[in-house]
Amino acid sequence: MGGCGTIYCEEIRRSNPGSIVVLNTLVDKASVQPKFRRLYIFLVAVKSGFVRGCRKIVGVDGCHLKGEYDGQLLIAVGVDPNNAMYPMAWCVVENENKYTWTWFITLLKLDVNITQDNEHEWTFINDRxxxxxxxxxxxxxxxxxxxxxxxxxxxxxxxxxxxxxxxxKDTVKCDMVSNNLCEAFNRAILEARDKPIIEMLEWIRCYLSKRMVFRREWIAKRSDELLPNCYTKLETLKDWSASSSTIWFGDLQF
Known part of the structure; x- marks a missing residue:
């Protein structure tokens, strides 16, 4: 896949200027040709949406490829303003271990500008x-x-x-403490995971493109001040608080 992978990466960069695509290869000793090892993708439109509208909370997970080629798909999923999943970046690696996760997370940190000065503002969620x-x-x-x-x-x-x-840390103002968003994304792309690598990556890209268009059209039709999931959560809290009692403690203290 070495040559095909390079062509695919160049086409992503050409058709989606500003997108980050990183291809990692090894030289096969027998053929002296580049051999596919890892591939990382973060589309520019996805990055723009995440930076502008999502919280600094990221779920990360990995899943097995089911096709002819062994490997793992590592994913990063954000939380959109409606508390729904926001797929961000994905990466095909040879297997799931400390080194491949470090490679993936390092690239992701660069893309969303996580530094020593602001890393305390970010939360990553996995299954532990x-x-x-x-x-x-x-x-x-x-x-x-x-x-x-x-x-x-x-x-x-x-x-x-x-x-x-x-x-x-309690500075994270979000009650999301599970990694269900990553599980939802893994289920959504289940059909793609048994395909050849480039075909799988294209399936994911097209899926996200259609999903973004659908959600953009959906939100354009709404006039509510709150999005549905947030409104439902607020109404639930209102019902729950009805059974509470409030005692005044002077001024604006209760």
């Missing part, structure tokens, strides 16, 4: 977040220690703020 508060986290860790000491030692070496929602 279960204990909802600190006492429960400690109880679960003690149970893990009894059940599997090696697993406990492995987890203990990782700062809890990186993987447990009990330690997520």
């Amino acid at each position: 977040q279960k204990a909802s508060h600190v006492p429960l986290f400690h109880d679960e860790m003690e149970d893990t220690k009894k059940e599997d000491p090696e697993a406990y030692e492995w987890l203990a070496k990782i700062a809890p703020r990186h993987w447990s929602r009990s330690h997520i």
